[in-house]
Amino acid sequence: MVKPILVTGGTGDLGREVVRRLAAESRPVRIMSRRPRPSGTAHEWARCDLKTGDGLADAVDGVAAIIHCASTLGRGDEQVTRNLVEAARRAGSPHLVYISIVGIDVIRFFYYDEKLASEKVIEESGLPWTVLRATQFHDLVARASAAQRRLPVTFMPSGFRFQPVSTGDVADRLVALASGEPSGRVPDLGGPEVRDARDLAQAYQRSVGRRKPIVSLWLPGKAAKAFRAGGNLTPENATGKGTFEEFLAARV
Template identity: 40%
Template sequence: MRVLVTGATGRLGRVVVPRLRDEGFTLRATSRRPRTGDGVEWVSTDLATGAGLAEAVAGVDAVLHLASSPQRRTHEIDVLGTRRLTMAAGHAGVRHLVYVSIVGVDRVPIPYYRHKLAAEEVVAAGSVPWSVLRATQFPEFLADLLKGASRLGPVIGDRAVLAQPVDPADVADRLAVLLLAGPSHRVEDFAGPQVLRFDEAARTWLAARRVRRPLLPVRIPGRLGRELRGGGLTTTATPTGTRTWADYLVDTYGGTGGR
């Protein structure tokens, strides 16, 4: 199977590309700047303008759409760029488009999530048969959040917020399954094996880094807080990934009591 991977240089893309390559997929990967290497064919594209998309989708069986821009030009790239990609893929006769989204985009009132949900709708309305995988947050994201929450000393946050971190390698494995299975025309949730409260994640993160800091509880107000405490970022869907938050801490810091 010949697959185009957008966002191949991102956090998930850097894991997905070697996973699919080792599985035997023939890969073409997109980047905004010319690249070589990694055993794939690289093509330069720009979702914001559509430049290079027709060439990128030509001759591929499936598109795995990972590209996203949460910090800037999000509507232009995530929504309009996804529309440009789906149209180009439709014209090229692509048989399957797999879009990676986020668990909670239909519940949690975050502007970026609204764009991801809109992009899902673009994919579902397009002419290319499709599948959507909503993944929960990666452990690295949770660790970055904890670093930001502790930059003033104590770890500041809503202790009852729930998360279900999933390892990117587990997501890569699931995406390989979806590509081989073909279009499902449905949205699938995929998460890690364990639901954590913010205070639990913070305590284990501090212990793994041998850092002693207090937790300063600050309740997130309004609907955002209610959804985050009510499990808006979690799911009961199965199957789940296998690697836990504790596994991430061991890999990154050497486990509880290590650096």
């Protein structure tokens, strides 16, 4: 019997893409979620709370690999990852593949600090592991403009650039990594283009048929300075294929 691959956060934006690709390859999948199993789901389902550990032992039991997509957005990622690692060790030490973020070692704020700490937990876990860092997803960049749709202007951080990447491209890489040998820290994955924040906001407005002023907002602090210096970018690893405009055409 072929062991399933467990996808934590399997109902999130990235997790759903990972599940689709595993299913397309006829790989058995076990979805971990805090939500109850929806009707009509063909995959194995593990209802689990990574923060409390409730249901975690059953979720990791008998899996070939774990693709760890779940995130608390900085409200406990390190502890969640520690809980997962400890359960995985007790379950036979499957290959753990973790999605992280480009620049977390040079851009310091609470969410990135949690992601960096999670990486360290995995590196020191004794498990076979692989860590992939990716740039910001298309959807996250679009939300920055969408969240301001009721304002008379759109504010964007001055001097910031982004290299937005498709969740599909990230999912493809994660599935390939989970199917291979543990590789430690692998090359980063960036989107195909480095774009100014203002330019991305204009692209979003065009896609939804709006025209309103875009105001550049200077942000203070060390984190903002690191963003302006390009700490979130990986132009040498612009291997993602999906562009921001393609994302907007399909989703917005």
